[in-house]
Amino acid sequence: MLKYAYTILYVTDVSKTIAFYEEAFGFEKKFSTPENDYGEIISGETTIAFASIQLAGSNLKKGFLESNLNQKPFGIELGFVTDNPSEFIKKALGAGAVELEPLKTKPWGQEVAYLRDNNGFIIEICTPIDN
Secondary structure (H helix, E strand, O other): OOOOOEEEEEEOOHHHHHHHHHHHHOOEEEEEOOOOOEEEEEOOOOEEEEEEHHHHHHHOOOOOOOOOOOOOOOOOEEEEEOOOHHHHHHHHHHOOOEEEEEEEEOOOOOEEEEEEOOOOOEEEEEOOOOO
16 A cells, blocks of 8 residues: 655745744644654644755755745645634734735636745645535
């Protein structure tokens, strides 16, 4: 059996990133190494984790592209579902998120907005899709 367990984002400062997600979305820290080079937040069924650029570099010897608010975002996003996207958008912007696309209603009725976190990663905040 294979199970999707977590996503790890490579960030400049793990502690600041966890603090951002706590303030912006109300998530709680699940774990952090004593060196603060790796940490996880409680975000639902799937864990979101953060590793420092230095730790990632020690694991990926050929390197990788770093996310940066001064560059276009990567073609990947973290999707958060809520019945009240406006509330979480406002809270996230107050915590330092950057609006990428404002809240819009899609043709199928779902409300969707796109933000960037403090490291430049895309965050989608949306309502559930009614099936």
